[in-house]
Amino acid sequence: MNSFIKNVLLIIVIVALSFFTAEYFGSLYNNLVPYYESSFFSVPKESALLFNGFIFAYLFFFILIFQLFNKRNKWIFVLLLPAIMLLVIDWIHIYLPIALALVALGLALLLRKVFKIS
Numbered sequence: 001m002n003s004f005i006k007n008v009l010l011i012i013v014i015v016a017l018s019f020f021t022a023e024y025f026g027s028l029y030n031n032l033v034p035y036y037e038s039s040f041f042s043v044p045k046e047s048a049l050l051f052n053g054f055i056f057a058y059l060f061f062f063i064l065i066f067q068l069f070n071k072r073n074k075w076i077f078v079l080l081l082p083a084i085m086l087l088v089i090d091w092i093h094i095y096l097p098i099a100l101a102l103v104a105l106g107l108a109l110l111l112r113k114v115f116k117i118s
Contacts, residue, residue: 007075010065018057025060026053033093059083059097060104067108068117 026049035045059080066076087097111117 007070010069011079014058014061014065017061018054021057021061022050022053024053025056026050029053029056029096032096055083055086056097056100059087060100063101063104064108067105068111 029052030049035048062080062083063076070076084097088094
């Protein structure tokens with residue numbers, strides 16, 4: 001039960017961090033892949049960037065925090081599945097979330113070695 005509560009608190013922290021940093025991740029995504037409004041979906045640019053930024057921030061912080069503080073990784077794919085499904089919609093730029101996930105994983109492994117987290 002203690003592990004369950006810890007995982008729920010980690011999810012709450014991840015969602016809060018993703019919410020507050022979504023604008024920064026969205027602007028970074030816009031710098032890499034400029035947003036063009038289409039005639040089929042008339043979504044304002046700010047809303048689209050915040051949505052994409054939230055998904056990218058969730059992916060980054062989820063991998064980073066769960067690799068740092070969670071020893072068992074059996075639920076990582078299940079909890080990342082909604083974000084992965086939303087990122088696959090833009091399958092042309094699928095390399096960006098993969099690169100971001102690898103950066104988060106590398107940073108987590110580096111932090112685990114530096115701070116000797118077991």
